[in-house]
Amino acid sequence: MTGAGRFAKGRLAAVLLAALMLGACAGFGGSLSCEANPPGSSELARFHQALENLSTGKRPRAVTILHLGDSHIASDRLAGDLAEFFQTRFGDGGRGLFPPGIPFEYYARRGFSFTASPGWERENSLRPEADGPFGLAGLSAQSASRTEWMRLDAAEGKGFSSVIVDVWASPESGALRIALDGRTGARIETGGQGFQRIELSGGNARRVELSPAGDGPVRLLGWGAAPGKSGVTYESHGIPGATLGVMEKWEESAVAAELRLLQPDLVILGYGTNEGFDDALDVAAYERRLDARLAWFKALLPEASFTVIGAIDGARGAGCAPPNLAPLRAAQKRAAEKAGAFFFDGAAAMGGDCSIRDWAKAEPPLAFGDHVHLTDEGARLLAEKIYAALTAAYDAQLCRAQKSLF
Template sequence: MQFPLKTALALSTCVLALAAVHHWKPDKGLSPSIYAEAWTVHLHRNPPAGVQPLPAQVAPTAPADLKDPAAPRVHYASSAFLVDDSGALDPLFARLAQLKDGEHVAILHYGDSPTTADLITGDVRALLQQRFGDAGHGYLLVAKPWAWYGHRGVDLTGHGWTISTAVGKMRADTYGLGGASFVGSSGASSRISLKDADQSAMELSFMEQPNGGTVRVSADGQSIATVDTAAETRQPAWKRIPLPAGAKTVDIAAESGQVELFGETFERSQRGILYNSLGLNGASTTVMSRGFNPAIWSAELQHDAPALVIINYGTNESSFGSFVDKQYEGELRTAIQRIRNALPNVSILVMSPMDRGERGGIDEIHTMATIPRIVAIQKRVAADTHCAFFDTFDAMGGDGTMSRWYTSSPHLVSADLIHPTPQGASIIAQIFVKNLMQEYDSYTAHQPGITQDTTQQAKPEQKQVSQP
């Protein structure tokens, strides 16, 4: 077959013309950098970055008036990027400092696409469990709403489910703790493959309802439980199922009738952290402010009883400048209030989005203008509503970071200038945990009967941080 020279020349001329237009008018035409990136895009999955242990934390020097144990705590800044002037994290820190054998401290991290793939959250989980103990994998969705949904240390497959998520709906509906629901009848099933065979129990989350069907749960091919979802009224429900020692696979299958499932939580019997990554691809704050049915979400939050809820949105909102300036603040305040209505005493932390790059000119990458505006709104709202605030944007380097990250070797952000590579995600996680632990050490340093040594003891069976 003869090479289509004329067609190739015509296409090349068209591309060059569009690039020339873009050079003189950056908002039109096509940036040549798009084509340059084609050589660097890899369709295979990059290996995850290893999590490096944090250096020893040093408690900051306290003001004199805090050295009296009877004196009320006066908060002072100990972190460059984590703001908690109201002591919003004190209830979390108290739970961590008093953690006893067999007790779990749950953290819910709501976010968008990086959280969906367990980027950042997977590393945060490993670091916190390294210090306070590994209480298990935590919450997983029943199946993958998107091919890139994932959880560190777990493989998940499923088929036959009708999947619905709270993304973009802008109206309240029935979803589980993770913002998704899975409806299926006989033939619908999922398999969870555990890379570490040390999970002691699984709790299945589902919807009880009239004429609800049954679910069969098996471990390593052997049936271990049948869950009946039929009830007189429609309401969320949970079934805790002990797992056989050494179980490596768990199968969840609709056995009879129609069932509506939400997710499953894997736990270990030892003390430690359950760090639940609750990410939805394309999600924004409206998932919390509008998507969840308030009564059902409230029941789910109360059942999970977290010590901390992290609100980590903003990247997807940044594409809509008018929404950011006119509506975003109200949505964030509503989301916070909904959590407070369900959990009046829970610690809440607003975590800002990362930098987001956009292209201008032939080879220029700059920060999207809406990102600093979102960060400023989040910081102000967090202060007004007595929430803690972590400034991810400034912590990673502030304005222009994605340009530096993309031109670094290896790349720390993908070609879309939004999603971090595993190496970039690990950097964010370590900065976040370091700042959180500085605040924690500041808290424990001024509590009677608590020492740094006792809060950092690990259980003898505590495993090392594993490579994902």
């Protein structure tokens, strides 16, 4: 090949690479931005490096996002939209683990359906009298009866390459039967002490069914299935009414084990609404609690990036936000900055103080009449803003690389 031919071939490769990057340069919503240091450039650098390695084929395993919070993600509105945005762009790496069974009435995860018999003893770490232990989901289910069962079904095209079940074992624990697509279930012993993870090959099954073998109690902390594809895994756990303090009820050894196995590249904390509506809240004590929790996560996950979502706007009665909501949000921002975490101001993204009332009056409504929770349309709009903020620095880096080719 002549020198001119080699140059033309190299130029063509550069043009093709630039074309692949063009979507990144457009950004979310189509606006070009090659800003040198957009917000999140340093705080999210490890997460963005993981995305780059995934996109260029240097990373064989999925990039994992763990999102913990309250009712704003419990119904899978906000988290489900974020999962969709990341997985549409970077590939569907699944939704990770779910709480066992049906933890509360409107629990949902897109692409999956859950059914369970009524006899399980369900525990919620939010309740003062809750009987633990609890893992990352903050919820558990226990039974010793072989007549009890729970079932997880995946939508078309979401078969499982592997099935995972997390249990809390004791010397009295019984065995567990795990059946795939209705076949005769494998019997798994769960006796022992403390956290245990069971992992089986899924063989591209679309249904998983669990039931105690009947020889002792089985306590389930979480379960789920992996699709066997590269991409982004978006695992989310939300409990209606939860505050950051709910984590203090979780069993640290179980949570630490789950975190080390999950190895999230990005951890998102989405608490604050319920604290902000507490007129007796000690904001300084809350900030210290958040400082300590972020430090705990960072010690366990030194290679991860972290994001704190500042509490979204809310209103009570005829007024606007309750008095502690703005001070709490300021405390969240300070704690994030001290920890080197990225802070996203949920209220500012909505339009600031009293914006929740405008969202409720919008057509179609973006918020419900309780002036706390978002509708499907409102959650998607806020998710778009969060996704854009989480990927702005990544997109700017790709955009600058694309421009340098010309």
